[in-house]
Structure formats: structure tokens, C-alpha cells
Amino acid sequence: MAKAAKAPKELSETPEKLIDLYRQMVFIRFFEKKCNFAYRQGKIGGYMHTYIGMEATGVGFNEALRPGWDNVITAYRDHAQPLLMGSDPLKVMAETMGRVDGYSNGKGGSMHIYDFENRFFGGWGIVGGHIPIGTGVAFTAKYKKEDRVTVCYLGDGAANQGVVFESYNMAALWDLPIIYAIENNEFAMGTRLEYHASDTELYKRGIPFGIKSERIDGMDVLQVKEDAARIVEWVRENQKPYLVEIMNYRYEGHGAADNDRQLYRTKEEEEEAMLRDPIGRLARQMVDAGAATEADLEKIDDEEEERVEVIFEQADASPHPDPSEVYDHVYTDMTPEMGH
Ligand SMILES: Cc1ncc(C[n+]2csc(CCOP(=O)(O)OP(=O)(O)O)c2C)c(N)n1
Numbered sequence: 001m002a003k004a005a006k007a008p009k010e011l012s013e014t015p016e017k018l019i020d021l022y023r024q025m026v027f028i029r030f031f032e033k034k035c036n037f038a039y040r041q042g043k044i045g046g047y048m049h050t051y052i053g054m055e056a057t058g059v060g061f062n063e064a065l066r067p068g069w070d071n072v073i074t075a076y077r078d079h080a081q082p083l084l085m086g087s088d089p090l091k092v093m094a095e096t097m098g099r100v101d102g103y104s105n106g107k108g109g110s111m112h113i114y115d116f117e118n119r120f121f122g123g124w125g126i127v128g129g130h131i132p133i134g135t136g137v138a139f140t141a142k143y144k145k146e147d148r149v150t151v152c153y154l155g156d157g158a159a160n161q162g163v164v165f166e167s168y169n170m171a172a173l174w175d176l177p178i179i180y181a182i183e184n185n186e187f188a189m190g191t192r193l194e195y196h197a198s199d200t201e202l203y204k205r206g207i208p209f210g211i212k213s214e215r216i217d218g219m220d221v222l223q224v225k226e227d228a229a230r231i232v233e234w235v236r237e238n239q240k241p242y243l244v245e246i247m248n249y250r251y252e253g254h255g256a257a258d259n260d261r262q263l264y265r266t267k268e269e270e271e272e273a274m275l276r277d278p279i280g281r282l283a284r285q286m287v288d289a290g291a292a293t294e295a296d297l298e299k300i301d302d303e304e305e306e307r308v309e310v311i312f313e314q315a316d317a318s319p320h321p322d323p324s325e326v327y328d329h330v331y332t333d334m335t336p337e338m339g340h
């Protein structure tokens with residue numbers, strides 16, 4: 001564990017918490033890099049999308065949630081959320097690699113991680129498709145009079161889907177305790193925000209429904225944590241929906257198969273975005289404030305990289321599902337014997 005003797009100046013968090021936040025972000029980055037590596041080795045099939053560059057959003061927001069109680073649902077860029085919520089990283093990695101030790105017995109793959117025990121509701125591949133589902137999850141909490149908050153992450157591209165507006169309407173009409181967290185990473189695959197959104201300030205879309213809405217900086221983990229704490233508390237207290245547009249950026253291609261990002265954005269733009277790297281930013285803040293030395297942070301980097309290496313090797317040792325099980329776990333009550 002890194003030394004953190006001096007209390008940091010001007011930073012609201014304790015040195016221990018700062019190190020914890022740093023470690024969480026670094027872990028996700030190494031985990032995702034390893035997934036990229038596994039994909040290139042042919043060990044991950046289908047589609048795979050990483051959270052590289054967007055770590056501060058998930059880490060900061062997750063800090064505000066009650067573990068094992070609050071609900072989270074997201075789209076296909078879905079490794080980071082369960083990892084942050086307490087899911088077993090081996091089961092997440094094994095699932096991305098299509099192995100039996102994965103959360104969906106290796107049949108869901110990277111886009112379909114699901115961990116009910118930790119209240120992670122997936123992992124969905126249809127753009128916008130999970131937003132009414134998340135709204136239903138929030139409805140269930142309200143119906144059962146449980147004070148669970150549901151965070152429904154969606155992309156800037158997904159924010160244009162018609163069903164999203166229906167969901168806003170119902171959530172506002174029925175006062176559902178849900179946070180629509182739009183992760184605006186400025187792209188929907190290769191389509192830049194300005195080309196897909198008539199008004200690029202996506203937070204404004206909550207306003208016609210009477211949903212409290214705002215835009216926040218998703219590249220600063222300390223800011224996200226502070227904003228998320230306030231928003232989650234407001235939703236739990238008031239039992240109403242909230243829309244937050246979180247500005248972040250993905251450093252990699254849309255998915256692991258996207259090798260052509262220079263067709264839709266410039267190297268200069270990427271370099272500018274790298275200057276806002278949430279991990280580098282927190283590292284600088286910590287070193288400047290005396291909460292950690294560069295050597296402390298390098299040690300954490302090494303530890304997390306090694307931890308991911310072990311997870312990868314264990315996941316890689318897990319077998320693929322047996323072909324005879326192809327119809328198992330697909331539907332709960334349908335089997336080949338039933339003629340389906
Ligand atoms: C209904 C539907 N249309 C199209 C696609 C293909 N598709 C996959 S991801 C994506 C872009 C979504 O972008 P965004 O919501 O901004 O999420 P991000 O990938 O940036 O996280 C598209 C068009 C799909 N999966 N589902």
C-alpha cells in the first residue's frame with residue numbers, strides 16, 4: 001500500500017480515499033487493456049468495448065451508491081460497472097472470454113455481464129434498449145417501497161432513441177427514483193456528437209419532462225464523486241428522477257474491432273483529450289497535495305497490473321462451455337425437449 005503520510009492540501013478526500021480512487025481507476029484501465037490484448041489474441045469473440053478514458057465516471061458515481069442495495073444498468077460497455085460494484089473480476093473476465101466460469105456461463109460474452117447479487121442488471125447490446133428496463137427496475141423499487149436508487153447509464157448516441165423519451169415521461173409521471181446518467185463521450189461509433197444531436201447539450205432533454213437535469217465534468221473523479229453524492233441523495237430523498245449528462249471521452253476505438261478512428265477524429269484531438277486523462281489528473285493532484293509520491297503511484301500501478309495478469313490467467317484456464325449445453329441457460333423454462 002502506498003505511503004500517504006501528509007494530509008492533502010485543498011483536496012476534500014482523505015489520503016486513503018484518494019489512493020483508493022486512484023487504485024480503482026488504474027485497476028479498470030489495466031483490466032480493459034488486458035481485454036484488448038485477449039481480443040487481439042483471438043481469446044475474445046464477438047463485440048467488445050472498453051471503458052478506457054471513462055474511468056472517473058464509473059468510479060466517482062459508484063462511490064455514491066449503497067453496495068448490494070442500489071441498482072445499476074448500462075449498455076454493452078459494461079465491464080467497469082460490475083467490477084466497481086463488487087462483482088468477481090475473474091467471472092467478468094471469464095465471461096468476456098466466453099468461458100464457463102463467467103457470469104453467464106460464457107454464453108453472454110463481453111456485452112452481457114449480469115450480476116443480480118450485486119444489483120448489476122447488465123450489460124445490453126441494443127442501443128437504448130436497456131433504458132425502459134432500467135426504468136422498470138426503478139419502478140420495482142418504488143412499488144416495493146424500497147429506497148433503492150437506480151442508475152441507468154446511457155451513451156450520447158443512445159440518448160436519441162425514441163424509447164428514451166418515453167422512459168423520461170414515465171419516470172417523471174410516476175416519480176421514479178432513477179438517475180439517467182448520459183455518458184457523453186462525444187461519439188456514437190464513428191458519428192460525432194454534432195452530427196447526431198440536434199442540440200448537443202443533452203442534459204436539456206430532461207427539462208421538458210420536469211426532470212431535474214445538469215451537466216458535469218466526467219474526467220475529474222473528485223468532482224464526479226461530489227456531484228454523484230449530491231444527486232443520489234436528492235433522488236433517494238425526493239423519490240423523483242434526475243438526468244445528469246457526464247462529459248467524458250473514450251480513448252480507444254468504439255469497440256475492439258474499430259481500428260479506423262482516424263477517419264472520424266484527429267490525432268490532435270485525441271492528444272488534447274489525453275491531457276484530461278482522469279488517472280493522470282488525479283495522480284498530479286495527489287502528488288501536488290503531498291498525498292502520495294510518484295513512486296507510491298507507480299507501485300500501485302504495478303500491483304494492479306499484476307492483479308489483472310493473475311485474473312487473466314485464471315480466466316484463460318477456464319474451459320469453453322460444452323457444445324451439449326448450447327440450449328441451457330438461454331431461457332429459464334425452455335429446453336430442447338420442449339421443442340423450442
Ligand atoms: C438499436 C441499435 N442500433 C444500432 C446499433 C449499433 N451500435 C452499436 S453501439 C452504437 C453507438 C452508440 O453510441 P453511444 O450511445 O454514444 O455509446 P458509446 O458506444 O459511445 O458508449 C451503435 C449505433 C445497435 N447496437 N443497436
Ligand SMILES: [Mg+2]
Pocket residue numbers: 155156157183184185186187188189
Ligand atoms: Mg458515445
